Amino acid sequence: MSISALPARDRTTRNWTTLKGLATVWRRPPKMTVIGNPDRRIRWILLSFSIFFCAIVVRAVFLQAVNADELSALADAQHVQQIELPARRGTIYDRFGNELAVGQETKTIYATPYLIDDPLAVSQTLAPILQMDSNDLLATLSDKDAGFVYVARKVEPEVAAAVENENIPGLGIMTEEKRVYPQGSLAAQVLGYAGTDNQGLAGMELEMNDDLSGTGGRERVITDAGGKHIEMLSLEEGTRGADVWLTIDQSLQFETEKILTKTVKEWNAKSAMAIIMDPNTGEIYAMVNVPTADANEFNHLSDEARRNRAVTDTYEPGSVFKAFTATAGLEDGAIQPGQILHLPVTLELGERTIHDSYDRGPVDWDLETILENSSNIGAVTVAMRDGAENLEAWIHKLGFGSTTGIDFPGEAEGIVLPLDQWSGSTIGNVPIGQGISVTAIQMVAGYATIANGGIAVTPRLVCRVGDQTLQSQPGERLISERTTSLLRKYLTTVVEGKGAPLAQVEGYTVAGKTGTAQKPLPDGSGYSNENYIGSFIGFAPVSDPKVVILVMVDEPHPRGTGAAVAAPAFQKIAQFTLQKMSIAP
Incomplete structure (x- = not known):
């Protein structure tokens, strides 16, 4: 058979040799040469697999036995989140239970940044909803090392709902309390305000912060990969702060603010203050600063607009201080009742x-x-x-140059020149209320001592904390009953005579004193001939005083005296107060 006659598969799979063209003979294929030892190679492969397997086993044992706690905590952190719940703050009421400062439920948006895949897109989505700058949001959301960040605090529920509708992984919403002042501008400078973290930062919110502040709680929740709550594991509820009742009477405060606002407008004045106080207990029924301010916008106000000037600011009182000069003279026997003094036209000092x-x-x-x-x-x-020595001693004894102890932060001491710094003319200034700086609350406390028969009183703004009703502490006697009786008579003559007829209240006997004080020039070179402080302090009814009232108007124009500016405002305030409190004549 010829080679060409063989099947194709035989030609390609077998080796054939033709001998002399006569026959085709089978020849064994050449032997293949194997490089290396196959058994050794197999052993190396098996050894490699064994080493790799052992490494996995060792690593698993290490993770389970050595790093188990750390890994477990890491796993929990990725799926269990602990949220600090802010404390709920107590409510501030007036003396009759009217709400002055309350907590209002709001929503807070927070984020887990490492769960947010595209901070830029999320910040651009949230910016118009939250009315925030997208760059600020981007900076907050890009902090991948943070496990919890605030995005927007204390927003309205409808804003939070709009954010929730976006269904953005990594964002969460919780309930938080916002401080709200339902009466708006009423007693704003007295109330002060609480900040974003519900901590008191000014006024009574600051003064009573320890009582008003509660304790925060904690909530542990399971979250999904997007940071949304799946299940609550535990809840530690905080303790709500104590409620506080002020001595303020909302009605008296409102009416006094209205009267002073009108007075400032009519006289084109810079500002005005008023205080209504019980001369026997020191309880303050009204403490007014005009211009007023919205307590809900308190953190946006200037420092001057925030101040409760009746407590924190000083001024030279003028002639209303003469009642204390008279007190010193009567108590020390420098002058007797009915004693006549010759008064020249001028006096050189x-x-x-x-x-x-x-x-x-x-x-x-x-x-x-x-x-x-x-x-x-x-x-x-x-x-x-x-x-001079006796007068200076009485000035300090009556509380000037030191705080009254009122429960309000930032009370000023006033300025009383030390006796060793008095010049030859000081005795001609201080007795008439010049060269001495006082606060409105000091003046009210001083007149309260005259009104109540000579006993010192500590002004106060708080009458109850939680279930505890606070009682006034009896003060020491400062002035004899004889002297206070004489002073009440003399001050009644001021109102019923030609001193302050516009302070008279129909049906009641009123005692008081006017003051018209020149304001010191800013450079200290003397006193202004254009800017004055007009004031009046009085109490009623004289037979059994129930209220002492101060009115001070700063820079009334054209030149307004205490008798023309402050006395009429006092009359309106006193009439409303006496009738509202049903005080008998």
């Missing part, structure tokens, strides 16, 4: 010439007439008879 604010010739007046006519020369004459 050092480099200063003292004169009265009105034209008159030489007169012979007793102390009652001196106060009725608000004679500067008369008050200085009484002080000179008493002596």
Whole structure:
């Protein structure tokens, strides 16, 4: 058979040799040469697999035995989240239970940044909903090392609902309390405000912060990969802060603010203050600062607009201080009831010439007439008879130059010049309320001592905390009953005579004193001839005083005296107060 006649598969799979063209003979294929030892190679492969398997076993044992706690905590952190729940703050009420500061439920948006895949897209989505800058949001959401960040705190529920509808993985919503002042501007500078973290930052919110603040709680929840809550594991509820009742009467506060606002407008004044206080207990029924301010916008106000100036600011009182000069003279025997003093037209003291604010010739007046006519020369004459050392001692004894102890932060002490710094003319300034700086609350406390028969009182703004009703502590006697009885008579003459007729309240006997004080020039070179402080302090009814009221108007224009500006405002406030409190004449 020829080779070509063989099947194709035989030609390709067998080796054939033709011998001399006669026959085709089978030849064994050449032997293949194997490189290396196959058994050794197999052993190396088996050894490699064994080493790899052992490494896996060792690693597993290490993770289970050595790093188990750390890995378990890491796994929990990825699926279990602990949320700190803010404390709920107590409510502030007025003395009759009207809400002045409350907690309102709001929503807070938070994020787990490492669960947010595209912070840029999320920030651009949230910016118009939250009305925030997208760059600020991007910075917050890009912090992948943070496990919890606030995105927007204390937003309205409808805003939170809009965010929730976006269904963004890594975002969460929780309930948080926002401080709200339902009466708006009412007693704003007294109340102060609480910040974003519900901590008091000014006013009574700061003063009573320890009582109002509760304790926060904790919530542990299971979350899915997108950070949404699946299950609550545990809840530790916090403790709500104590409620606080102020001595403030909402109705009196509102009416006094209205009267002062009108007074400031009518007289084109810079500002005004008023205080209504019980002279026997020190309870403050109203403490007003005008211009007023919205307590809900308190953190956006200037420092000046925030201040409760009745407690924190000082001023030179002017002639209302003459009642204390008279107190010193009577108590020390420098002048007797009915004793006549000769008063010249002018009085030379050092480099200063003292004169009265009105034209008159030489007169012979007793102390009652001196106060009725608000004679500067008369008050200085009484002080000179008493002596600078005695007068200075009485000034401090009556509480000037030190705080009253009112439960309000930032009370000023006032400025009383030390006796060793008095010049020859100081005795001509201080007795008439110049060269001495006081606070409105100091003046009210001083007049309360005259009104109640000579007992010191500590002004206070809080009457109850939680279930505990606070009681007034009896003060020490500062002035004799004899002297206070005389002073009440003299101050009644001021109102019923020509001193302050516009302060009279129909049906009631009122005692009080006016003051018209020149304001010091900013450079300290003297006193302004254009800017004054007009004030009036009085109490009623004289037979059994129930309220002492201060009105102070700063820079009334054109030149407004205490008798013309403050006394009419006092009359309106006193009339409303006495009738509202059903105080008998």
